[in-house]
Amino acid sequence: MLFRNQLSYVSMWFKPNLTSLLLFIISILCLSKIAKAQQSVFSVDEIPAMEQKAHEGKTKSLSSGVGSNYDLKYHRCVWEIDPAVSFIKGNITSYFKTIINGFNQMEFDFTTTLTVDSIMYHGNSISFTQQSSDVLQINIPSIIPINTLDSVTVFYQGIPPNDDTASFYRTTHNGTPIIWTLSEPFGAKDWWPCKQSLTDKIDSLDIIVTTPQQNKVGSNGILLSTILSGNNITYHWKTKYAIAAYLVGIAVTNYSSYSDFVLLQNGDSLEVLNYVYPENLATAQSQSQDIINIIKFYDSLTIEYPFSKEKYGHAQFNWSGGMEHQTMTFLNNFNHALMAHECAHQWFGDHVTCASWQDIWLNEGFATYFEGLTEERYFPNTWMAWKQQKITNITSLPGGSVLCDDTTSAKRIFSGRLSYDKGAYVLHMLRRKLGDSLFFLSLKNYLNDSLLAGNYAHTIALINHLEATSGQSLSGFFNDWYYSQGYPSYHIVWNQSGSAVTLTVDQTQSHSSVSFFEMPIEILFIGQTKDTTIIFDHTYSAQIFSATINFPITRVKFDPELRIISAGNTITEKQEYISDDNQVTVYPNPTKDVLNILLLNNANTVEYFEITDDSGKTIFKSDTYSGTQKLITISTSSFSKGTYFIKLVLKSGMNFKSFVKL
Ligand SMILES: [Zn+2]
Numbered sequence: 001m002l003f004r005n006q007l008s009y010v011s012m013w014f015k016p017n018l019t020s021l022l023l024f025i026i027s028i029l030c031l032s033k034i035a036k037a038q039q040s041v042f043s044v045d046e047i048p049a050m051e052q053k054a055h056e057g058k059t060k061s062l063s064s065g066v067g068s069n070y071d072l073k074y075h076r077c078v079w080e081i082d083p084a085v086s087f088i089k090g091n092i093t094s095y096f097k098t099i100i101n102g103f104n105q106m107e108f109d110f111t112t113t114l115t116v117d118s119i120m121y122h123g124n125s126i127s128f129t130q131q132s133s134d135v136l137q138i139n140i141p142s143i144i145p146i147n148t149l150d151s152v153t154v155f156y157q158g159i160p161p162n163d164d165t166a167s168f169y170r171t172t173h174n175g176t177p178i179i180w181t182l183s184e185p186f187g188a189k190d191w192w193p194c195k196q197s198l199t200d201k202i203d204s205l206d207i208i209v210t211t212p213q214q215n216k217v218g219s220n221g222i223l224l225s226t227i228l229s230g231n232n233i234t235y236h237w238k239t240k241y242a243i244a245a246y247l248v249g250i251a252v253t254n255y256s257s258y259s260d261f262v263l264l265q266n267g268d269s270l271e272v273l274n275y276v277y278p279e280n281l282a283t284a285q286s287q288s289q290d291i292i293n294i295i296k297f298y299d300s301l302t303i304e305y306p307f308s309k310e311k312y313g314h315a316q317f318n319w320s321g322g323m324e325h326q327t328m329t330f331l332n333n334f335n336h337a338l339m340a341h342e343c344a345h346q347w348f349g350d351h352v353t354c355a356s357w358q359d360i361w362l363n364e365g366f367a368t369y370f371e372g373l374t375e376e377r378y379f380p381n382t383w384m385a386w387k388q389q390k391i392t393n394i395t396s397l398p399g400g401s402v403l404c405d406d407t408t409s410a411k412r413i414f415s416g417r418l419s420y421d422k423g424a425y426v427l428h429m430l431r432r433k434l435g436d437s438l439f440f441l442s443l444k445n446y447l448n449d450s451l452l453a454g455n456y457a458h459t460i461a462l463i464n465h466l467e468a469t470s471g472q473s474l475s476g477f478f479n480d481w482y483y484s485q486g487y488p489s490y491h492i493v494w495n496q497s498g499s500a501v502t503l504t505v506d507q508t509q510s511h512s513s514v515s516f517f518e519m520p521i522e523i524l525f526i527g528q529t530k531d532t533t534i535i536f537d538h539t540y541s542a543q544i545f546s547a548t549i550n551f552p553i554t555r556v557k558f559d560p561e562l563r564i565i566s567a568g569n570t571i572t573e574k575q576e577y578i579s580d581d582n583q584v585t586v587y588p589n590p591t592k593d594v595l596n597i598l599l600l601n602n603a604n605t606v607e608y609f610e611i612t613d614d615s616g617k618t619i620f621k622s623d624t625y626s627g628t629q630k631l632i633t634i635s636t637s638s639f640s641k642g643t644y645f646i647k648l649v650l651k652s653g654m655n656f657k658s659f660v661k662l
Contacts, residue, residue: 001184001323002341066107066135067195070096073149076206077192083177083215083252086170089157092193095149103144109189109196110136114158121152136193160191167191171318174279178253180317180330184246185357194245198355198456201242209250210234216255218275218315220248220326239327241307242454244353249325251315256281260288262295266304270295273313280316287334288314294340294374298347301440303447306351326350337371344370352447355456357407362457365402365423372424387562390421395567398510399485402426425565426481432563434470442469476518486511487565491590491660494556495574501547505538508662516541524560527551570660572643584648590660593637597646599630607649613642636661
């Protein structure tokens with residue numbers, strides 16, 4: 001699912017700014033500001049905020065354990081819904097298979113806000129209790145033997161909870177009433193008795209909704225029939241694909257409808273059925289065409305669209321975003337990125353569903369990344385901006401793992417920064433590590449795994465497929481990037497002498513849970529008329545690399561294609577000494593709070609010294625230096641992060657040294 005209120009990318013690129021630093025420099029000192037992509041994008045802060053708000057209260061029964069004594073097989077849901085009235089009346093017939101001996105009681109997740117009128121079993125009304133913990137306990141009058149298929153029907157009605165966090169919404173569009181549902185993750189019980197566990201999908205499902213005849217009902221699967229009766233119409237939807245309770249949805253209003261068709265890789269034509277507000281019909285018809293390429297693209301990258309025997313579809317709703325109801329996404333509008341995100345969920349989230357909320361990134365990280373892949377494929381001009389926006393959001397705080405470490409918190413589960421963006425970027429880094437063909441083959445194998453297809457997956461199942469397909473051990477990668485927290489910052493000092501280039505690459509980590517991120521790093525060496533990129537395998541801090549570059553380097557750029565989550569990187573050209581008679585060293589470098597300047601020869605030769613930032617602005621200037629001390633200590637605690645230069649003005653000339661403040 002995804003909330004977005006603004007989806008257009010506006011990228012502003014700052015041109016490299018080559019600044020000549022100081023006068024009197026014999027060798028020209030050039031500082032380059034790395035081109036920084038900054039863009040106004042959808043409001044990332046609001047994604048988690050809104051999703052959390054939507055999910056508050058839906059996580060209360062996270063671990064009710066309801067239904068652990070039976071295997072759910074089938075639901076037949078019969079509802080009467082008039083969007084003009086906030087009310088639901090219905091009956092749910094559930095087929096189940098007992099998996100324990102002595103079975104004489106069963107439970108569903110179900111709100112006490114709605115009233116159960118009766119429960120029928122083999123034609124008889126049986127006893128039940130609606131517990132305050134939102135558990136409907138049903139007493140079966142006799143023991144059902146283990147491995148027996150049986151059924152019950154629950155009749156109920158009432159006004160579903162209708163606060164800000166409701167799963168059953170009633171509102172209007174253009175003055176016309178609409179009711180839609182949005183249950184993820186645990187709101188299904190607020191409008192129907194079900195089993196919300198993430199281990200037992202409903203094997204097949206009928207949805208039969210009767211509503212005033214001016215309405216259409218959007219839902220899962222294929223539309224078997226619409227039957228007029230008096231002033232009412234009954235929509236009958238059916239799916240034969242296994243489905244999780246939170247992916248069941250209905251949307252009821254005076255929709256206009258039309259279909260697009262997609263040719264799949266297996267030669268089948270897939271219907272994309274659109275239910276849109278009449279007032280938005282023309283806009284929707286032009287914008288929704290994008291879904292054809294999106295489905296074709298996903299279908300070619302991974303496996304065939306998982307529900308190809310039924311349909312894909314969109315039903316418009318007012319919630320500010322989208323929800324990937326299986327085979328029929330509900331969405332606010334037909335924005336490309338929103339359609340791409342929700343459609344990707346049909347493979348990642350619906351076909352293979354996260355097996356626990358700890359693994360939510362298997363839904364949201366994938367949907368976010370596949371949306372990104374459509375940017376790369378169809379909007380290459382905004383692909384860099386997309387990546388930079390993700391990195392900026394991920395690195396806006398020093399900690400946080402992709403692994404969801406607090407599943408009692410809706411805020412944490414639906415963290416846009418971690419479950420969505422960092423999850424997506426971890427996939428991007430894996431794709432680079434494995435290469436396109438092995439990466440996408442791994443995903444195919446994961447989606448085709450008979451234990452996972454139409455079922456649930458933990459992260460370890462994905463890791464196993466990535467390792468088995470690529471033949472690589474990925475434990476180090478996943479320890480650093482998935483289980484642990486934070487990101488690296490790179491500090492590069494380079495020097496060119498003739499064609500010989502040396503680089504010293506330091507790495508610091510934003511969080512103590514990772515001691516070092518072992519990563520291949522890409523460095524772009526830029527000259528006046530040509531440039532070249534070299535990949536170095538960075539395995540320890542202060543590692544020194546050498547290369548041969550046969551043109552004068554004017555600028556060095558780290559990770560030009562944004563292949564790594566990193567921030568706060570610095571690049572410094574190592575300065576040659578101008579004067580040999582008073583060598584100087586500075587340490588520690590990089591520095592934090594205190595910088596030491598050690599004069600290696602005669603301190604009496606120093607006139608004064610000053611510190612400038614990388615724009616040439618003086619940050620500190622000493623008085624005329626009259627001391628004889630060789631070690632000068634300067635507090636740098638008030639300095640902001642960046643690269644600085646010490647200029648020593650000597651009686652015999654000048655001397656420069658650079659240092660980096662972290
Ligand atoms: Zn999503």
